[in-house]
Amino acid sequence: MNNKRLWASIIVFLAVVGGLFTMSVATGNTPVLGLDLKGGVSVILAPEEAGASNEDLTIIRDLVRDQLESTGIAEPDVRVEGQNVIVDLPGVNDQAEALAKVSVSGIVSLRPVLSCNLGATADESLGQNELPNLDGGTCVVGASDATGEVFVRKSAGVDLDQGGQWIVTVDLSDSGQTQWNALAAECYAGGPTCPTSQLAIVLDDVIQSAPVVQTPNFPGSVQISGSFTEDEARSLADVLNRGAFPFQMRQERVETVSPTAGHDSLNAAIIAGLIGAGVMLAFMVAYYRKLAVVIIAGLSVWGITVFTLASLVSQWTNYALTLAGVTGIIVAVGVTVDTYVVFFERLREEVRHGRSLRNAAPRSFTSTWRTIVSADLVSLMASLILFWLSVGSVKGFALYLGLTTICDLLVCFFFTRPAVFLLAQTRWLQGDSVGATASLPTPIGAAS
Secondary structure, eight states: OOHHHHHHHHHHHHHHHHHHHHHHHHTTOOOOBOHHHHOEEEEEEEESSSOOOHHHHHHHHHHHHHHHHHTTOSSOEEEEETTEEEEEEETOOOHHHHHHHHOOOOOEEEEEEEEEETTOOTTSOOOTTEEEBTTSSEEEEOOOOEEGGGBOTTOOEEEEOTTSOEEEEEEBOTTHHHHHHHHHHHHHHTOTTSTTOBEEEEETTEEEEOOBOOOSOOSSEEEEESSOOHHHHHHHHHHHHHTTOSSOEEEEEEEEEOHHHHHHHHHHHHHHHHHHHHHHHHHHHHHHGGGHHHHHHHHHHHHHHHHHHHHHHHHHSSOOBOHHHHHHHHHHHHHHHHHHHHHHHHHHHHHHTTOOHHHHHHHHHHHHHHHHHHHHHHHHHHHHHHHHHOOTHHHHHHHHHHHHHHHHHHHIIIIIHHHHHHHHTSSTTTTSTTGGGOOOOOOTTOOO
């Protein structure tokens, strides 16, 4: 075995892991803690009508997440469980604040304006088709012939026109363009169904904007202009982006986890993990003696690798580290230790049969690598199946069990393997618990 390649494997692997770890720590990118570890509020949203498809629920999940992120909530955990959308808000301790941030499930409807009364107020009793206007008055509107689904999701944006006025531009979907143009032509004509030529954009029975239609046909996008401030324009763009909710959602239940309880859970998980790892390492040192140095170093590299990948997962996805995920990591410590036991027991067996450590190390790894890969693949497949089929906290357990299993394979091949090979070429391990068993019984009749 080429020593240069062995050293290169260790150095390059440690450089990559160490570089990513240092970058994560320097930028403050650490694993985002879930609700049960950090505390916060969990809101369960349920559709008001039965029969919601998984595709519709996924759309609502994405819209709720986008809205929460736009209001400054860092890494909200929004997921679909059965017929519900679960919203976990770590670090949010005020229920009223949580409910206000999650109240984004209104449906945008498009309705022709029949007449407006700028002198009315929202406190007055309104008729069936009379809706309050954000300008302080009320308007009588016709029936809704289209919803916000006519717009392409996340396509609404704001800009300045040539006159320096704020405008809102939004794209029309292929199926929604026909509906929008039918309403636009109706209002442009100014007939009895839309005498004011205004088309109201309504959210939660409140008119957000009622622009005058100035052309009967829109080829692919709509531009809404008016005396908008920048905040008003952005607010309208948010409404248009929210408009693709397929149906109305209601807040079914709100649960609060105190920061103290979350902190206690995190401390308990860390203490449990440290005690388990300490007892295991003490046994390994007593059993493998000097060779246990490789186990300690390997587990340290493994832990740094897991931390780094967990930080990247938190950065790239909305999966936070929950108590179930910590449990998956603790379980994976046992899987990782099994890798060392399989490798080292085979090494001891080779030495018992009279082979030197230098020859026994590569033979042992070659014999056990397939077993190690097979065992880890079983854990990896189990985690993938759990992640695919489960919901809630079980998903977090499966995610981190699979993540740590991949780390075990990487550390075993790129660090443990070359480290053992290099140590086997030194005199340091001779006479240890591995080398001490190298002598075989003297055959009968042999010279003493």
